[in-house]
Amino acid sequence: MLALVRYTFALRPVWAVLLALLVGSGLILLAGVSPFAAYGELFKGAFLDYWGLAGTLVKTSPILLAGLAVILPLRAGLLNIGAEGQIYMGALFSAMAALLLPEMHPAIHIPVCILAGALGGGLWGLIPGYLKAYHGMNEVILTLLLNFIAINIVSYVAGGPMMQAGAPYPYSEEISQDLWLPWILPSTDAHAGVIFGVLLALIMFLVLRYSTVGFALDTIGKNATAARYAGIPVKRYVVGVMFAAGALGGLAGTFEVLGLKYRLYHHFSPGYGFDGIVVAFLATVNPLLAPLAAFFLAGLKAGALVMQRAVGLESTVIEAIKGLVIIFVAASLGLRYDAQKWAARLMRRRKRLDDELGDTFQARTRGEGR
Numbered sequence: 001m002l003a004l005v006r007y008t009f010a011l012r013p014v015w016a017v018l019l020a021l022l023v024g025s026g027l028i029l030l031a032g033v034s035p036f037a038a039y040g041e042l043f044k045g046a047f048l049d050y051w052g053l054a055g056t057l058v059k060t061s062p063i064l065l066a067g068l069a070v071i072l073p074l075r076a077g078l079l080n081i082g083a084e085g086q087i088y089m090g091a092l093f094s095a096m097a098a099l100l101l102p103e104m105h106p107a108i109h110i111p112v113c114i115l116a117g118a119l120g121g122g123l124w125g126l127i128p129g130y131l132k133a134y135h136g137m138n139e140v141i142l143t144l145l146l147n148f149i150a151i152n153i154v155s156y157v158a159g160g161p162m163m164q165a166g167a168p169y170p171y172s173e174e175i176s177q178d179l180w181l182p183w184i185l186p187s188t189d190a191h192a193g194v195i196f197g198v199l200l201a202l203i204m205f206l207v208l209r210y211s212t213v214g215f216a217l218d219t220i221g222k223n224a225t226a227a228r229y230a231g232i233p234v235k236r237y238v239v240g241v242m243f244a245a246g247a248l249g250g251l252a253g254t255f256e257v258l259g260l261k262y263r264l265y266h267h268f269s270p271g272y273g274f275d276g277i278v279v280a281f282l283a284t285v286n287p288l289l290a291p292l293a294a295f296f297l298a299g300l301k302a303g304a305l306v307m308q309r310a311v312g313l314e315s316t317v318i319e320a321i322k323g324l325v326i327i328f329v330a331a332s333l334g335l336r337y338d339a340q341k342w343a344a345r346l347m348r349r350r351k352r353l354d355d356e357l358g359d360t361f362q363a364r365t366r367g368e369g370r
Contacts, residue, residue: 013284016328024321033313045306046299054188055302061193064294065252066276068201069245074285075208076241077221082143083249084273085150086121090250091257092154093120095264098175106178114254121250122243124150129242133235158266170266181259193255204287281329
């Protein structure tokens with residue numbers, strides 16, 4: 001019985017999502033649409049249809065990498081709200097590497113573009129990391145404000161120095177087709193970026209679980225003062241983890257350029273960096289669960305338009321349901337499993353049942369003796 005309680009608590013994000021969908025069905029009913037029909041079209045269009053699945057995978061790549069960019073610093077007690085800006089800077093650096101560097105073999109040029117994108121995002125994450133570690137500034141405010149700076153920098157570059165001549169919209173020249181990421185579903189836009197994301201999630205899980213780096217980050221996250229007394233260089237780890245988080249966000253932007261857009265666009269991200277925060281909570285800050293959380297969230301976004309066309313329900317309802325998912329998942333994380341408390345509760349319940357059964361047996365025995 002105790003094991004069942006433990007597993008129930010371990011699956012609390014799943015129950016939170018189901019509860020959010022249940023409450024969301026009330027919103028769908030208010031719109032005069034059957035929740036079964038709406039959810040059926042949403043999940044069928046996002047996961048069971050070939051083209052819909054491709055659209056889900058396209059969105060999974062940046063959402064997953066943004067989620068990892070939030071999860072990593074959270075393990076050290078830091079909240080990175082700046083994944084959106086890091087996505088933009090990664091896209092800028094990778095586009096510059098693709099368009100401005102001398103032509104070279106794709107086997108060299110593609111890794112250079114990927115490293116450039118990671119460097120761009122990493123440097124953007126390094127700024128709040130340094131200011132947090134050595135000047136005690138709040139990383140939440142810093143990363144949030146840096147988002148707007150990065151977005152405007154990319155808008156200026158895409159609409160100015162790198163803008164394609166005669167373009168009707170701020171975007172750069174198209175990168176060489178030799179630099180495009182390979183597709184994973186034929187005749188669709190689903191590219192290999194999602195595979196990179198899953199591999200990075202696995203690597204992050206192994207590092208955090210089995211390395212001294214993971215132990216140090218967990219110690220800093222639980223008690224930075226104790227970590228400092230234990231000899232852990234807290235400031236260097238804070239700077240390093242924010243750089244690494246920024247690099248992950250930068251890769252999200254890089255794969256958007258190399259795998260989907262093939263050029264640098266003005267305002268190309270619809271808020272993937274903020275979706276990463278949802279992924280981090282939905283995955284309970286576990287990188288191994290981040291791919292599933294990102295895939296689910298990407299499915300909600302991809303299936304929203306299908307649902308709108310099929311049943312006439314506004315896609316804004318999906319945004320409301322996504323908000324409900326955040327609220328319920330965040331609330332579920334506040335529920336902690338206390339083995340001793342539950343063991344004592346189950347023992348009291350068992351004793352009460354034994355007493356009730358004993359009283360019933362004695363009463364029945366006295367009745368038979370008469």
